[in-house]
Amino acid sequence: MKSYKNIFFQIIIILLCILFFGFLINNLIINLIRTDLGFNFSWLLKPSSFALAEHVLPYSPSDSYAWALLIGWLNSLKVIFISLFLSTILGTIIGLSSAGNNILLKITSAFYVTIIRQTPLLLQLMFWYFVGFLGLKNNFIYFSNILKINNQGIEFFGLTLTSEFSALIIGLSVFTSAFIAEVIRGGIISVPKGQWESFRSLGLSERNGLLRVIMPQALPAIIPGLTSQYLNLAKNSTLAIAIGYSDIYAINDTIINQTGRAIECFIILLLTFLILNLLITNLMETINKFINKKKIYLS
């Protein structure tokens, strides 16, 4: 009797789901017909006729929308991978300090993590851009031709980074580093205390013990948490639009305004992020498998 009841409810739920999505799709089709927009991607090849401040590859307003989107994607990738790298380094340093013995370092890192984690990223990006960079004087830091930091951005050995790009990198890295620090700290304290006593009693230095005894055992606990922070970082990079950096989301937004092709643009955006995040997940899975392969000891 009971199993019949179960099946009955499951069928009801499935029907409701189909009804709901059917309603949404129907709504979409009706509206597409009503606005006479249709659903196609031929507009991708038309000239974009808007300028981009930053482009890795050559770009001019006469280039196609598709090319503009690719430029946007590359701009996003640039920000994501540089922030990923910086936030990992920063997060590791802070995570290690908060798991260590030094009271001053512990308090400082706890303070850092608290402040950064509990304020919105959007606010932090605004801070780095409007207060951090645009608020700077013309010659805030100036070491002849080596390092210049001013309201135009950062110039380092002739390599120029715009203020939007710099603010975004700093904002994302700092924000993500606080979360990574907690992941690292959690991984380290998951290693039994006896392991610390053990390597210490053998005369190993703290640095050596951390590197050869603690970290290898902490990594299996760290990697999954790290992966989700990296995915968050990639998605958070779309907030670039708030400070006028032309990432994929910002360019998508412009294109929607120009062409009205919201559905197509959102599908493109969805797919690009899906691909990127699948890439990150797979990469981390590979690293995880490599670490776990050496972990015969848990069998």
Next chain:
Amino acid sequence: MNTIIKVKNISKSYSKGLLALDKVSLKVNQGKVLVIMGPSGSGKSTLIRTFNGLETFDTGEIDILGIKINSNYNERRIQKIRKRVGMVFQQFNLFPHLSILDNITLAPLNVQKRSRVDAEEFGMYLLQKMGISMHAEKYPSQLSGGEQQRVAIARALALKPELLLFDEPTSALDPERINEVLDVMRKLAQEGMTMVVVTHEINFAKDVSDQILFMDSGKVIETSTPDIFFSNAKHERSRKFLNQLDK
């Protein structure tokens, strides 16, 4: 005769004012075995862990192999002591991610900067001596408790220490595995290794020790030779403890 350990009046209190160590003094000469006994919570583990700086103390002074440490934590001196003193723990504390041989060669390679060939050769010699050389390539989790503890002893011996500390080395073992570890410890004592052993094993204490130190609530109640301690303990408290152990 050389004095290896000289402890002068060390005390340690926990934040609640509870005394973990209460004016403890002791002396261990070269080649001697000191057994520390006492009920749980009597401070015997705390005491043995102060000898290589795993535990700090508030007052008094310890002299290990001529290196003096006091309440001011001196990283450099403690590091010096740790390179010359081996320690074996109740829970073995082997490194689970390293093979048995790598467990043993880790410190020689990184602390003494010995060559790999050299360190592995000595490591294999130690494993042979412990009767477990066939497990060299295995991982700790693949070994029984008794075998793991013998690896831990080999690891402690890898730096050729002048003093070995044992913190309840058989308390986490199955009863039938205890003797294989005690036998190894007996052999080491016969070879003239200076040892401090926290243990509840009466027979081991009777046979091997040169001196028994009985502690209760952070205080040294009595220090006697095993003959006197087990047949005719000086203190009421010691006799009570021994009676309970017998039961």
